[in-house]
Amino acid sequence: MGRQRKIRMLRKEGKLPKVQREKPTPRWVKILVIIFLIIFILGSASIVWGYAERNLVAKVGHESITIDQVNNQLDYYKNLYAQFKMTLSPQQEEQIRNNIIQNLIEQSLLVQYAKDHHLKIDETQYKKNLKEQIDQIIDQQKKNNGEKTFTDYVTGQYGSLDAYRERLEKLIADDVKRPLLSDAALNEKYKDITVTDEEVKKYFTSVKQVGAEHLLAKLGDNPTKSDIENAKKLAEEIMEEIKKKEKEDKNFNFATYAKNKAKEINDKNKGKEVLKYEPLGYFGKGEMVKEFEDACFDPSTKANDIIGPVKTQYGYHIIHILGKKTVSETYDQPEKVNVRMIQINFDTKDPKSKENAFTSARSISIQTKKGYNFIEAVKRFSQDETTKSKEGVTGFFSRDEKPEIFDAVIKLNKGDITDPILTGNAYVVAQLIDKQPEKKATLDDPDIYNKVKEELLNNKKEEIKKQFIEELKKTYHVRTTNPGRILANFFRNYIATPFDRFSN
Structure with a gap:
């Protein structure tokens, strides 16, 4: 009898203890462990991803737009305002920042298109722009440090001013080329634009500017459903009150009413700005948000009309149309x-x-x-x-x-x-x-005709540019969010925090 068989017999007779087999791990435990491992790996990866792109404002195709690029341009505008002893309000700063980001995105799209299609830049203009920028850098450095200090530094570090200029050229060449590459991409799209005499005449009589003032029932950032409903209700009630007052008083003054109403409502809300009156002056297309612009430029509206409420991202607007100016009127010479x-x-x-x-x-x-x-x-x-x-x-x-x-x-x-x-x-x-004396504009004046034609041409270019940019966004994916940071926040808020609470 073999050894193993003897052992089995002894266990069966009870003379040796039976072997206790380990119970298998339940399947649900294995699944839970796998889930937690996946969450840990994804969470860690998202944190690393978010950190790696912490300085990123936008990703456009294979190019990146950084916070530093945006801040450098923003500083230029701040310094410009400071020269006139002015400071940017938080709203102005945010608006300029958004414009800078949008312009950088558009330039990146156009530059990548130009490179991918091997478009040529204007070499003469490039050399001129390059020289001008190098001259500006050198003049500024001389001004900041003194000419002798600057000359000694350049001679010591680079040997000569020409060698320093060559160094600067290598550093800024790509930045100087970028706007010219953008121009090359756009010019390819502009080359077939035409403007006919009939188009000029029609454009000359079209509405170019609208004058308006408005009363806004404001919506803050990230408004709740209740906030939206309350703002809408307030605007609708005010509009009904205005209609009633217009019938009762032929001399009804919108500005006076709007100022008083804003004060009344804001005082009731302990000084919180719920209503805001603003005179807007005359503005053209593209200067206001789309919903507001569409309402003001609607052909059915005329001077002295009060329209609304019109909903935009800012709230509900009640708009008083002060007047409309045609293109011809904007070329009139006043007294x-x-x-x-x-x-x-x-x-x-x-x-x-x-x-x-x-x-x-x-x-x-x-x-x-x-x-x-x-x-x-x-x-x-x-x-x-x-x-x-x-x-x-x-x-x-x-x-x-x-x-x-x-x-x-x-x-x-x-x-x-x-x-x-x-x-x-x-x-x-x-x-x-x-x-x-006042002088009315007419297309019989060659100077006026050429200016109007040029303006119409520029409008067509702007429209083509908008369409082209939208097409490029589909070709070169544009991302203005940080997925890593979003995922990290998601795991922190919806996975880690609830799990910690559960554990405790």
Whole structure:
């Protein structure tokens, strides 16, 4: 009898203990372990992916647009505003940022198309642009560091200025080529555009701008269904109230009503801006969100109509159409005046300064009306250096440009002098030099005809560009989100956090 058989017999007789077999692992446990492994692997991968693309704003085909690229351009606009002692509001900054991203995406699409289709750039323009940018870099570095310091550094690091220029050329060549590659891609699409005489005539009489003001029942970011319903209800109630008031009062004033209504509703909400009134002036197509634009440019609307509510991403708008301007009207030359002026400035925060400025301006007005030479008065008293250097002459301007001065001189005769005119932070005394009457635009004027034709051509180009960009987005996939970060957030919010709560 073999050894194994003896052992089995002894176990059967109870003389040896039976072997305890391990129970098999339940199938559901195996499945659960596999699921957790998958979640762990995907979660880890998404975190790594999100981190790797942390500096990415958009992925366009095989090109990437980074936060640094956007911020560099945004800084340019901030510095530009700072030069005029202005700062960007958060809304303006966000709008500019979005425009920068959109422009970078469009340029990337066009550049990739141009490269894939082996389109040629304008080499003459490229060399000109390259030289200009290198010159600007060098001039700025000389200005920042001093010419001697700059020259010593360049000589020490590169041997000569020419060698440094060659180095800069290698660094910026691709960036200089990109806009020219974009132009090459667009020019290929533009080459077959034509503008006929009939198209020019039709366009000349079409609506180009709409003037409007509006009352907005606001929606914040990520509004709930309840927020949307409340804003809609408020706008509808206000619209009904406006219709009723228009019937009762022939002199109903939308702006006055809208301002008072906004204050009333906002006060009821403890100062929270639920309603907002805004005068928008005149605007053209492409300047407002689509729903708002479509409502304003609807051919059935006319001046003085009050329409709405119109829903956009910002809320529900009640819109007062102030007027519509045709293309021809935008080319009309308004009545203009040319004057000499003496400007006396004051501090708007100091009432005494304002009073002294008025006293000085009134004295100058009286003396010049009595015969004191106006040009001599300009040289002695005016505090506006721009006009002072030209003996006070402003050049021709319309009412839109300087309304207070225009209104004060328009009824005067040549040579007449005004009383003091309050303009912002200064009092002005003006002497009328000349007037230009209003001039209606006509296509019989070759200059007007060519400008209108060029404008229509540019409109066609813009429309073709929009269509082309949309086609390119289908060819070169555009992604403006970070999937890794989205997945990581998903796992954190919907997997890890609930699991931790369950465990605890």
